[in-house]
């Protein structure tokens with residue numbers, strides 16, 4: 001899991017996602033399934049913590065170590081698009 005502080009953090013992961021083009025499936029708002037390079041799917045969960053930080057968790061091994069993986073980047077691009085469309089409460 002990592003805390004999303006800015007888009008710069010995602011640059012490398014986005015570049016990798018663009019190259020590998022994983023399939024991103026929408027599960028529900030904030031929860032996505034992203035196809036892995038060796039088959040299967042990883043679950044990515046994007047949420048806002050109580051202190052206002054956006055946290056991203058992926059079930060792959062890299063993310064477990066706190067790395068920004070391309071699955072997270074792929075899911076986030078969808079998540080951010082959806083969040084913009086969602087009327088703010």
Ligand SMILES: [Zn+2]
Nearest residue numbers: 058060069071
């Ligand atoms: Zn991942």
